[in-house]
Amino acid sequence: MPIRLQDVLNHPTLTAADPVIRAGAGNAARTQLRWVHSSEILDIAPLLDGGELLLTGGEALALASEERRITYIRQLAERGVAALAIETGVALPSLPSSMVAAAEAAGLPVIELRKVVPFVSVMQAINSSLVSESVSQLRQADEASHAMAVELAHGGSLDRILAVLAGITHAEVTLVSLTGATLASAAPARDAPDAHDAADAAGSTAESAPTLADHARLIHIDVPVRGILAAQLLLRVPPGEDENLARTAGKRSVDILALAMLQRMSPGLREVAGAALMRAIDSGSQPWRLQQLASAAGIPASAPLVAVVVRSEISQQLRTSVEQHLARTARSHATYVDNAELLAVASLAGEASEASRQGLLAGLMELPAMAGTLAAVGPVVAGIADAPWSVAEAKLTLELADSPRHARPGADGAYSPVIDAEAFAVERLAVQALDPDQRRNFVRRQLGALLDHDAQRNSRLLDTLATWLDCGCNTAHAARELHVERQSMHQRLRRIFDLCGGDPRDTGRLAALHLAARLAKLA
Template sequence: MAVSVREALALPVLAAGDPVVLSGERGLDARIRWVHVSEVRDVGAVLVGDELVLSTGIGMAASPAAAEDFVRQLVEVGAAGLVVELSAAYPSVPDGALGRARAAGFPLVVLNRPVRFVEVTEQVHRAIVAEQFEEVRFAGEVHRTFSDLGLARASMTRLVEAAADLTGSSVVLEDLARRVLATAARAEPVDRLLTDWERRSRLTPSLRETGTGGPEGWLTTPVGIQGGAWGRLVVTTPREDARARLVAERAAQALELGRMIERDETSIQLRVHAGFLLDLLDGRLGSEAVAAARLRALGVPESTDHVGAVARLRSSDGSVDRLVTALGDVTGLVGVLDADHVGLLVPGAVDLDEVARALAGVEPDAVLAAGHVATGVLPAAASLRSARVVADVAATLPAYDGCVRQADIRLPGLLMSLREDARLQEFAEAELGRLLEHEARHGGGLVDLLRHYLAVGGNKTELARVAHRNRTSLYPALKRLEELVGHPLDDPTSRLSLGVALLAYDQSHELRGR
């Protein structure tokens, strides 16, 4: 805090003058920008505000009206206060001038003994300059602290702790939903600091710039590029407002810069990882030695065996960015393969079941599939391709505890891997072509009836229940269905062929709908 009127009066040189405060007691804590000695009547013309004016009363002595006008000018220009040295020539301040000062809450002080004004100005100015030097020193310390932390890529928690150390106050970083991201408690336990935090935080308005508000008098500053704040830094008990503001704003800048650097680095890393995985799938890595060297250069631990894995969301309305974020700590490469798939290449020792469970804990809609363990880097391309097929199939099946593999999806996985094979398409058309054409022309729900019939293993009683049909209407429908498929429905081999064809049809239909 800068030198105040109260602190100036306490200096030995002014205290020796036996000062008496006649008005403006509440204004004694106003900061002093400078000390000015003036005896001219037109005093307002030589001031700019926040000066402590020293006078022997010469500029006020002409008349009571002149004294009142002298005070009026000081009030209007925003002076910090007036100190009048009383003497035989000027024994008291006129009532009019005193009334003007009291009405404005303006500090007016009289000295009952003479003092050397030059010593007053010298001491007060020395104190002001020392305070200004201290503020410059403190600003330099704040700058160095956060610059060093920025270069060291310090965490959010470390930046918040630095802000707390510099302000001597507890500091909390919260997001826009008032969830605490990082905290540093000072002079109070963390649990007390965060008690009922969301409610208390919502009572303190969010400001577009640094400011103090709310019932607890918190100092807050937004964190984020202007117009795009993502959080708020809270100094709960700022001791010195100017310093707390400086620290809070510098800490907010450091937090945003760190977030931008982290985001940029992550983006570059993801592009590099994705490029390697796509080169692997397309056979552009060259020799095994070159591929292994590139993989090591990307920071992946050296390993004899590697596994390709693919993550995707069950629904098509999500973003793969969510998956990338959730998989950020996996040992190995993580990169976006396309709009639906995130690829992984990990050493064989990585527990992908554990990775899958952790992923599901963050993204319940996610599926993680793995291919076979491959010896070497280049053979892992086949593992990655297999994982993509398995992931697509697993996304249509009930949730699985852990990482899904080919052995877990069985026939659906086989058909999915053969979905581009013309022979499978011809088979499905041969089995279901007439039925699908009939459905396209007339409707009637016979395809769904076949799906239900196969699901219950040909049990007509159970079929009537799940299909919500009565037995009387069921038999003609089944007869028509049998005519269209051209095979007896009660034959196990026929049901098996129809089931495979229908599964292949459903998979292709689902893929087209994505």
């Protein structure tokens, strides 16, 4: 019998903490647990597997920004974590309202622990019960895997193989391609409509589907074939059914599904050549080799293209979202995941390559899956032979833009995790052409008095100057960017001009000051 969140909250080891559900109370009664884990690490989501009750003392959350707290909640919800329990006290007197609102929106139960309890004792007591339950789930999952293997050996279709999994988990099971197309699906036997009542069943299903969708738990499992992500297994578990069994059985079935796909729809030459092409680009292979692989991967060797580099602990999970976006915005593409780095190249429309690149960049910024990651879109190059340069420039951009002060805010004021390498063209050139001493000396000669003033007065005139220059010397625009009154902006500029030898707009020094201000940020 599944162990639910409400059962755990009533356990003596947790009742001592005086728990109160602050968000997701409607889901608490039916939320099932797979494990209890504790961590103070805010980047813990990629290390979790879904179904956990996560315990945290709140120290790291107390020091985090509001944006980071909200990201933390969203990442846990996206990972399928069952619930989050936060201890309040001296470090974190109460749960931030922004976190509670984000959790409520994401459907993630959040519990406030108002008294201190030893997390070790909680985990030992509850996990021992969960282990006993997981043994039974593993046995049933193995039975499902064996039955699916038998179906495969007898030549059963993908639908029939999934029907075995659906029958044991009582879940609707769907296998989808990376582009979102349904490859196969199955429903539990009790949900299958009778042939004589198909019309009535279809109408009934249409009416009831929204209700089921609202309450069912959707579990995503990646299905790689020959090491290449080929599909996703989706299990929609109705309320009251065992989610942990569905998750365990689904993961146990991955190898069987990979074999079935290999027999019926094995990765084509394009997919295999695409992965080989990305490895060759990343290692700097000779142009003739890149042209050879590009042809096999369906990428025109002489078409303009752009590189995309994504760095994340969940890069493999992001691959599907990125590939779906590239399929919509690019003529052709290839991707490859190497540990925490996702590499991609996308060929663009030759007659409007820059416009295509901007559309690709804007679309990446809007992908919900990109939250909590850092990505860069490289410059456009004329063909596949120059793809290594676009990849290298995108990687360099990520090295230069590894802090929020280098990012560009979006329309809603939030900083986008996707960075345009062209916005860092000056920095990329300076880093590659000048050694650190040359850069420091140049900045010092141009802005020495201003830097000394900031250091002595703890002011931020350098940031003001950089913003003003980035805004094309438009004082009103710069004031809005810095959230200051225009009069205050004029006063700051007068002080800056005094320190820099006068208003640079009437001299030939404007470009030099702008370059120095941007190089100073690199330091």
